Amino acid sequence: MLKLGAGLGHGFELDGFNGFSLPLVLGAERRLSDHFSAYANLVTALHLVHGRSVYNDPLINRGIVELGGRYYYNQAKRMQRRKPAGPFVGNYLALQASTDVVPYYQQAAINKRELHIEYSYSAISALWGMQRRINNLFLFDFNTGIAVYNEKYARYDAATESFAFYREPTPLIELNVRLSLVR
Numbered sequence: 001m002l003k004l005g006a007g008l009g010h011g012f013e014l015d016g017f018n019g020f021s022l023p024l025v026l027g028a029e030r031r032l033s034d035h036f037s038a039y040a041n042l043v044t045a046l047h048l049v050h051g052r053s054v055y056n057d058p059l060i061n062r063g064i065v066e067l068g069g070r071y072y073y074n075q076a077k078r079m080q081r082r083k084p085a086g087p088f089v090g091n092y093l094a095l096q097a098s099t100d101v102v103p104y105y106q107q108a109a110i111n112k113r114e115l116h117i118e119y120s121y122s123a124i125s126a127l128w129g130m131q132r133r134i135n136n137l138f139l140f141d142f143n144t145g146i147a148v149y150n151e152k153y154a155r156y157d158a159a160t161e162s163f164a165f166y167r168e169p170t171p172l173i174e175l176n177v178r179l180s181l182v183r
Contacts, residue, residue: 054078
C-alpha cells in the first residue's frame with residue numbers, strides 16, 4: 001500500500017517564532033502476514049508561514065525517515081463484530097526507528113547563502129495506534145507512545161570560551177495523526 005498524506009506529528013510547528021510548518025508524508029506499508037506489516041515513511045515539513053525568526057529557512061525545513069513494523073491485533077474479534085478488518089486496518093502495536101535532519105541556509109558571503117543539512121536526532125519508538133479506511137481512497141492513522149531519542153545539548157566551557165556539544169538519551173512522548181490518500 002502506498003500513502004501520501006499530511007497531519008500532526010513529526011515536523012509540525014506552529015508558533016510565533018518559527019511560524020507554521022506542515023508535515024507531508026510519503027509512505028509504503030507491506031503486509032508480511034495476517035497480523036504483521038513493515039513500513040517506511042519519508043516525512044518532509046513544508047515551512048508555509050515564517051514567524052519572527054531571523055533565520056531564512058528553506059521551504060522544506062525538516063526531513064525525517066521512519067522505518068518500522070506493525071502488529072495488528074484483535075483482527076478475529078473485529079470480524080466477529082462486523083467491523084472492518086484485514087490488511088492495514090485495525091489497532092496495532094509498532095516499533096519504529098527514525099532519523100531527523102534539518103536543512104538551513106548559512107551566509108557564505110555578501111549576497112550568497114549556502115544550503116547545509118544538519119543531522120538533528122535519531123529515535124526508537126514503541127507505539128500503539130489505529131488505522132481506519134475512509135472509503136477506498138483515504139486512510140486515517142493515529143498513534144501515540146514513547147520514544148527515546150539522542151537530543152543534542154551544548155555545554156559552555158569557560159576555560160576555552162567555547163561550547164562543547166554532546167548527545168544524551170532523552171525520553172519523548174509521541175503523538176501522530178495523519179490523513180492519507182492510499183493506493
